Amino acid sequence: MSRSQALSSFIESAPPGELSDVTKAIKNILGEESVLSELEPAFQKHNEEQLSLVKLPGSNEDVIISPYNSLGDGRYYDTENQSSFAYDHASLGGTASDVQSYVVESNHEDLVKGLLKTLRSHGTEHYPKYHIGVYPTSDDLQIALLTVSSKYSPANYWNGRWRSSYLYSPATSTLTGTIAVDVHYYEDGNVRLLTNKNVNTKVSGSGAADVVKAIALAEKAYQENLNKAFGGLAEGAFKSLRRQLPITRQKIEWEKISGYRLGQDIGGGRR
Amino acid sequence: MAEPIDSALDLLRRLNPKDVKQNVDNIINLNPSLEEELLESVDIPLSVKRCSSTKRDFLCCDYNRDGDSWRSPWSNNFEPPIDEGITPSERIRKMEIKANEAFDVYRELYFEGGISSVYLWDMDDGFAGCVLLKKCTSETAVNGGSWDSIHVFDAQDRARTAHYKLTSTVILSLGTESEALGGLDLSGNMVRQVEQDMAVEDDGSHVANIGKMVEDMELKMRNLLQEVYFGKAKDVVGDLRSIPPLSVTNRDRQTQREMISSMSR
Numbered sequence: 001m002s003r004s005q006a007l008s009s010f011i012e013s014a015p016p017g018e019l020s021d022v023t024k025a026i027k028n029i030l031g032e033e034s035v036l037s038e039l040e041p042a043f044q045k046h047n048e049e050q051l052s053l054v055k056l057p058g059s060n061e062d063v064i065i066s067p068y069n070s071l072g073d074g075r076y077y078d079t080e081n082q083s084s085f086a087y088d089h090a091s092l093g094g095t096a097s098d099v100q101s102y103v104v105e106s107n108h109e110d111l112v113k114g115l116l117k118t119l120r121s122h123g124t125e126h127y128p129k130y131h132i133g134v135y136p137t138s139d140d141l142q143i144a145l146l147t148v149s150s151k152y153s154p155a156n157y158w159n160g161r162w163r164s165s166y167l168y169s170p171a172t173s174t175l176t177g178t179i180a181v182d183v184h185y186y187e188d189g190n191v192r193l194l195t196n197k198n199v200n201t202k203v204s205g206s207g208a209a210d211v212v213k214a215i216a217l218a219e220k221a222y223q224e225n226l227n228k229a230f231g232g233l234a235e236g237a238f239k240s241l242r243r244q245l246p247i248t249r250q251k252i253e254w255e256k257i258s259g260y261r262l263g264q265d266i267g268g269g270r271r
Numbered sequence: 272m273a274e275p276i277d278s279a280l281d282l283l284r285r286l287n288p289k290d291v292k293q294n295v296d297n298i299i300n301l302n303p304s305l306e307e308e309l310l311e312s313v314d315i316p317l318s319v320k321r322c323s324s325t326k327r328d329f330l331c332c333d334y335n336r337d338g339d340s341w342r343s344p345w346s347n348n349f350e351p352p353i354d355e356g357i358t359p360s361e362r363i364r365k366m367e368i369k370a371n372e373a374f375d376v377y378r379e380l381y382f383e384g385g386i387s388s389v390y391l392w393d394m395d396d397g398f399a400g401c402v403l404l405k406k407c408t409s410e411t412a413v414n415g416g417s418w419d420s421i422h423v424f425d426a427q428d429r430a431r432t433a434h435y436k437l438t439s440t441v442i443l444s445l446g447t448e449s450e451a452l453g454g455l456d457l458s459g460n461m462v463r464q465v466e467q468d469m470a471v472e473d474d475g476s477h478v479a480n481i482g483k484m485v486e487d488m489e490l491k492m493r494n495l496l497q498e499v500y501f502g503k504a505k506d507v508v509g510d511l512r513s514i515p516p517l518s519v520t521n522r523d524r525q526t527q528r529e530m531i532s533s534m535s536r
Contacts, residue, residue, distance in 0.1 A: 006297035013286040013294075022285055028278035029302050125516040149511045158503065162511040179453075183507045185499055190288045191459030193504045198453060223514050225452045227505060233457065234501040237416040237445050241406050242493060246380035252486060254479035257373045260380075 004038070011042035012049075015184035015192065016161035017152035019046065036090050043089040044074075051148035051163055053131055054096045056085055064133040065094070066165075068144035077102045079134055080116060106136035108143055108170060114208030115168075119145055122212050126219070127162070142167045145177075145215065157187035164219060166199065168211050173203045175214050179222050197222050276308050283313060289444060289458040291315050314421050314440040314460065317405045319386060320350050330388040330403040332421065344371045344388045360393050366474045367391040367400070373478050374402055377486065382406045382418075397433065398477075399425035402485050416445040422485050426477060433471045435480060438464045439488045443496055457500055463492060 001009070007026060014022040027035055046052070048070065053062035056078070063078040065087060070076055077084040084102035088095050106112060115134045123130045130149040137144060145168060150161040166177030176199065183193040199222075203214045246252070252260075273281070279298050286294050292315045299306045310333060317330045322343035331341040337356040340349040347364060349356040359367060370389040378387035385406030391398055404420040419442040427434040444458040465488060469480040513520060 001293075001297060001300070003301065006301060009290075009297065010282065010286060010294070013290065015285055018285050022282060025278040025282035025285070028273055029275050029282065029298060029305070031275065031302075125518060126513050128510070128513065128517065151507070151510050158507055160507040160511050162508070181508055181511070183504050184285070185459070185503055185507075186284050188463065189459060189461035189499075190284045191457075191461070191499055191504070192287050192289070193455070193457050193508075194287070195455045196453050219512070220514060221451075222453075223508070223512060226455070226508060229447055229452050229455055230501045230505045233416075233445050233447060234497060237408060237447070238443075238497065238500070240408055241382070241416050241418040241443075242489070243381050243383065244490070244493060248380075252377060252380065252482065254373070254482040254486075257376055257479070257482065258369075260376045 007035070007039060008042040008045070011039060011046050014046065015159055016050070016150050016182050017154070017159040018184065019043075040090040043094075047087075047089055047094060050161070051131075051133075051146055051165075052094060053148070054085075054087060054094050056081065056083065056096050056099055058099075062131055063096075064131055064146055064148065066133060066135075066144070066146055068135040068137065068146065069133060071102075077104060077135075079104060079112060104136060106140050108136055108140070111170065111208060112136060112143060115143065115145060115211060118208045118212040119147065119215070122216055123147055123149075126216075137167070141171065142169050145211070158183070158185045160184070164215070166215060168203065170206065173206060174201070175203050175211065175218075176200050179219060181226070195226065275302055276305055279305050279309060280312065287458070288442075288460055289456065291460075314419075314442060314462075316417065316419050316442055316444075317403055317421070319405070322346050322348070323350060324348060328386050330386055330405055332390075332401065332403060334392070334401050334423075335388070335390045342390070344390060359391055362474070363391045363393050363398050366398070366477060369475065370400070370402075370478045370481065373482055374404070374485075377482065378404055381489070385418075394425060394427075397426045397428040399423075400481070402481070415447075416443070418443055420489060422488065424481060424484070426481070428471070429468075431470060431472075432468050433477065433480065434466070434468050435484060436464070436466045437484050437488060438462065439485075439492060441489070441492050441496060443500065445500070457504065459500075461492060461495060461499070463488065463495075 010022055010026055027033060047065045048067045052065045054065060055062055065076055071084060075084055075086050082103050083099050085096040086098040112134050119132050123132050127149040130147055133146040135144045145166045147164040152159045160183040163180045166175050168175050179197045181195040185191040199218045201214050201218060203210050283294055295309055295313055317332060319328050320331055320341055321328055322345045325345040327345045329343045335342040337353060340351055340353045340356060342349050347358055367389060374387045374389050378385055388403045391400035402422040407417040408415050421440045422437060424435055424437040440460055440462045442460040446456045448454045
């Protein structure tokens with residue numbers, strides 16, 4: 001793997017809320033302060049994929065960075081503020097500047113407005129801390145609906161992020177997208193949960209409420225399945241790897257271990 | 272500023288643990304001076320070799336390695352063969368044979384399959400060693416996983432007792448995939464240390480003492496892994512998103528608070 005591929009893979013694998021720690025470690029391993037500009041393409045990919053947030057100058061509201069609101073050349077737009085801004089990926093933690101008025105032109109202007117409102121009320125009901133974005137695609141055939149919810153608790157050695165990204169096609173009433181969960185726990189270890197679920201569903205109706213209802217159903221079903229999967233792994237794969245106690249339900253008598261005969265006294269065939 | 276090795280270890284504590292081997296290789300390519308220290312201090316999933324004289328599988332780590340060959344605990348021979356590879360003294364090898372027999376029983380009782388290997392080596396004031404255990408469930412199964420235990424210890428001889436220092440790492444990787452769930456990967460490692468003084472009558476006591484320490488440690492770590500993998504991870508998901516509407520949850524909490532305060536009045 002080349003140097004730039006290796007560095008990009010580190011940035012791509014950075015857990016939620018730990019990009020600056022990862023970058024600091026990379027700088028120190030290389031002994032180079034100047035590596036930041038080299039990492040810029042990887043930062044851009046990471047920021048857009050992870051739906052990173054940035055505060056616009058003079059505002060307290062965070063807005064999302066994503067492939068769907070990118071205008072190219074490091075500029076992005078925000079539908080609600082009706083503005084565009086420059087984003088510096090190479091400066092760690094990312095800063096926005098050069099805010100200009102920007103009104104997105106779309107045949108679905110009213111639907112976008114409606115979706116912003118209903119997706120926000122859905123978010124308020126299910127995400128303690130979240131940000132949303134709604135953007136018509138550049139060909140104006142689809143509308144992207146994004147939700148990102150992150151919670152960082154580095155003092156307790158864990159961080160997590162939930163991301164939902166959907167594309168809604170008004171002409172065909174279809175909703176496609178992905179839900180992804182990323183959880184990192186790192187107290188005396190390093191444990192990572194990474195999930196990815198494709199969503200592909202038909203929306204009955206054409207109003208904003210119908211689209212968000214389909215999203216709500218898909219997300220609820222997914223979270224219930226995810227909770228079941230934890231139980232399934234604990235009872236299934238985990239148990240079959242290692243028993244809590246031997247089949248005798250007793251700890252080993254180590255002084256008598258040479259008296260144990262494999263396959264006979266202790267049950268269970270050899271594999 | 273932190274030492275590069277500390278930054279490398281910090282980075283490995285953050286990046287996806289499933290890719291630890293690739294990440295170690297990448298860090299070494301970026302800074303070759305870190306190679307020796309990284310290979311010594313980072314645990315990666317154990318690889319398996321077959322002992323050609325006994326036809327039994329054994330586990331490989333830095334402690335049974337000499338150049339590009341690994342010593343089999345079953346035959347004491349290196350695979351592939353080398354001239355004058357480093358082997359333990361006669362006394363330590365005798366203990367190593369006993370320990371391998373004992374942990375083979377342990378492996379069958381707790382893992383009902385898998386592979387175990389124990390390696391011992393001489394020290395000035397005693398000896399040191401590692402106990403390795405590995406089990407993978409069928410890789411073709413929808414619900415798959417792997418468990419690697421790496422227990423590294425040293426034993427310092429004292430009058431009628433020995434002082435043991437044990438550092439244990441468990442690498443646990445679980446994955447599942449289905450239409451309804453999509454893909455899920457839950458992987459990682461946890462490390463714990465313990466020190467203990469125990470009575471020693473003869474070399475057989477050492478094997479029993481180490482056995483007890485490893486058994487207690489794995490029981491503790493299995494419980495810990497269960498808590499983190501299936502408790503903590505699930506709780507964090509619940510912190511990110513709530514299945515019941517938050518307005519209902521908040522209203523219930525409010526009602527509960529009012530009831531408690533009216534009762535205490």
